[in-house]
Each structure stands twice: as structure tokens, then as C-alpha cells.
Amino acid sequence: MTSTTTTDPGPLDSDPFQPGSERFLAGPDAGFATRAIRIGHQRTPENEHSEPVFATSSFVFSSAAEAAARFAGDVPGNIYSRFTNPTVRAFEERLASLEGGDCCVATASGMAAILAVCMGLLKQGDRIVSSRSVFGSTTMLFNKYLARFGIETCFVSLSDPDAWEAAIDDRTRMLFCETPSNPLTEMGDLARLAEIAHRHDCLLVVDNCFCTPALQRPLDLGADIVVHSATKYLDGQGRCVGGAVVGDRKRVGEEVFGVLRTAGPTMSPFNAWVFLKGLETLELRMLAHSERALRLAEWLLEQSAVERVYYPGLADHPQHGLVGPQQRTGGGIVSFDVRGGKQAAWDLIDATRLISITANLGDVKTTITHPATTTHGRLKPEERAASGIGDGLIRVAVGLENIEDIQADLASGLAGL
Ligand SMILES: *Cc1c(COP(=O)(O)O)cnc(C)c1O
Secondary structure, three states, X not given: OHHHHOOOOOOHHHOOOOOOOOOOOOOOOOOHHHHHHHXXXXXXXXXXXXOOOOOOOEOOOOOXXXXXXXXXXXXXXXXXXXXXXXXXXXXXXXXXXXXXXXXXXXXXXXHHHHHHHHHHHXXXXXXXXXXXXXXXXXXXXXHHHHXXXXXXXXXXXXXXXXXXXXXXXXXXXXXXXXXXXXXXXXXXXXXXXXXXXXXXXXXXXXXXXXXXXXXXXXXXXXXXXXXXXXOOOOOOOXXXXXXXXXXXXXXXXXXXXXXXXXXXXXXXXXHHHHHHHHHHOHHHHHHHHHHHHHHHXXXXXXXXXXXXXXXXXXXXXXXXXXXXXXXXXXXOEEEEEEOOHHHHHHHHHHHOOOOEEOOOOOOOOOEEEOHHHOOOOOOOXXXXXXXXXXXXXXXXXXXXXXXXXXXXXHHHHHHOO
């Protein structure tokens, strides 16, 4: 297979599985849940019902001439799984449909998705304007690694559109955000940010990991590209690491796909299969996570050891007005400050018996973290303070257990504070 590692097989457009092909068992006008269950699987001659895992690194040609034609891009078809794989394509088509994009490419992780977007769409001398409240590794990627290749990033407040506009200069090519933010659940107005981006000839890239398309569709609001860490809610049960980029055929299907097939951080077929199964229950899960999170947030408000609760679904959340028009429900993440700072926060975490002390989120199992000493531990204390991440802050990614059991698990620790 050495030749596949050096030959360019043409853009993703040469892939055989285009919308409209027989692999689409549900039309694009079908409802969200139907598409989440039905789109993307082309039944093989074995007539399997569940999507098969194509655990193969390469694909066979019937003749030397066919091999040559596929490599030349004259005949569509699979060549090598770093380029295309049917199980991965099924996941890509399903997620593209759910996000309302023309094209999706799957990646080895959420960070690989963000890296591939930057490598595919930016060049030396370009600038990014990014929300300050993005995933820690995203900040590191922008500040430490992209900076080495001459791409600079300026960080602004997610919820202040004027700050975004003021930060844009004539070298700025990309605006980047996550909404709601982690861990403080601050929200950005995506329609506003898209309008600002396009007025300045920039792309708006949105990390839609926390809401998923079941709750929020950034492309409908004007964003150009959506990135995902499929590791979180798309999987939904904490099994696999993966990611995805969704957008138009030119930028995603050619530029981003080109980076992936050349540089190699593609998704494994097995992981794609797990994510396909995850998408089938995505909407049900997101609504159930949200319902439990709202009940937990309301309950936390009544606890005397709790100083403040951060949840978009609460009426006093500063951007509560965006719940509904922009994001269907409050989502599954609730954060809160306890009185007594770090020691109290650690004592509360250590008092839990059911909730998992782990960094992942978007799992059916509820997880708890202390951002100041874990996900945001590498920030300087003054940077943390500027971001509003106090020593008493706790983040709960609410799972799908009975909410009474989650409340009881936290109640014993809160009583001891
Ligand atoms: C986890 C996460 C990422 C990174 O995804 P990986 O799959 O861990 O690489 C990016 N953005 C957000 C918002 C995340 O929560």
C-alpha cells in the first residue's frame, strides 16, 4: 500500500456515496429522529439490519486498470481507509444531515477536527478571533502550536459582540466559539456573530459539542463550519474518542478532507460504528439530560451551602433569552459555587458515592469535576479569576440516572459543609 500514502485520490466529491444515492433510506425532509436512525446506511448484499463495521484498511480492485482509474479519480470508490471507509461515511452522512450541512468529515478526536479546520482553511499570517471560554486544549492549540506557524489568536468575551467586532483586523479570517461555555454556561449569540463574521469576510466556526444538533444548529443561524468532539454527547456513553467537521463541500469536502487524508487523523471504523449507534438516541438523550439538569439546577438554588448556580435554563441566567430561539433547552451541564472555596468543593466531590469523579462529560453516567484544579488548572490564578472560575466552583455533567439519586448523592456532602 505504499503508493496510497503518496498518491492524491482526488477530492471527497469523487466518493460514490452522494446524497440521493440508494444508501439514503430516509429523505432529507424526514424528521430529526428519523434521520438520526435511518440516514447513511447502504445495505450490503447480506441484507444486514444494523450498520456493519467495515474493519478493513484497504479495498480491492477488480483489475490493474480499475486501480489506476480509482487513483486517478476517474472512477469513484473506496481505496484506503485513511481516505474513505463505508462505516465512517455512514456516520459522516448522518451527522451532516442532523447539522443541516452539505458535507461532514470524521476525525480521530475533537481536537483533530479543530486542527484540521485550521490547517485546511488558514495560512501563515492569518488571525483568529476566539472566545476566551473555549476548551483548554483549543486555547493551547491556538496559543502554542498555531502561533509557531504564524497564525495568531486574539481572545475575547463570548457574550460581548462589540468586543468581537473590535478585535477583527484585516488579517482576521476566522471567528471561533463554543456556546454554552464550559464550565460557566455563558452563551454567545450565534446569529449576531455570524453577521459580524460575514461583514468582515471571516468564517464563523462553532464547536457544537455541548448542545449537539439535537438542541442547536449553528449552520441554520449563519455559522460556516461546525466542529464536534464526538467523544461527548454523540457517543453518549463514554466509550470512544472521535470528532467531526460539518460545512460546505468546498471547505469541508475538499480543504479539510484534504488535510485529513494527507496528515492522517481520521476516525476508525469501529469508533464510527459506536457514534452511529449514539446518534440514534441523541435527541431522546439530550432532552432527558436537559430535563434532569434543570431539576438539579433548581434544587441547588435551594441549598444553603450553594452560593450561585450557572445553568442557561434558569430564568436569572444572563443569556436565558437565547434558550428557545437559539438553543432548544438548557443542556446537560450545571455548574455551581459552594461556600468555603477549594476545600469545601473537594470535600463535596469526595463525599459523592454514585457520581463519577472524571473529566469526561456527555455520558449517561453523571460526572463531577473541580475546574480550578483540573480542566483549568494550568491557567494562572489571575487568568482563572478573570474567567470567573472560582476555587469553590463545581461542574456537574448530568447523566441519565434518576435525578433523586443524584440529588441525594450531593445532599450528604452539602450537609457537611
Ligand atoms: C472534549 C472537547 C473537545 C476536544 O475533544 P476530544 O475528542 O477530547 O479531542 C473540544 N471541545 C469541547 C467543547 C470539548 O468538550
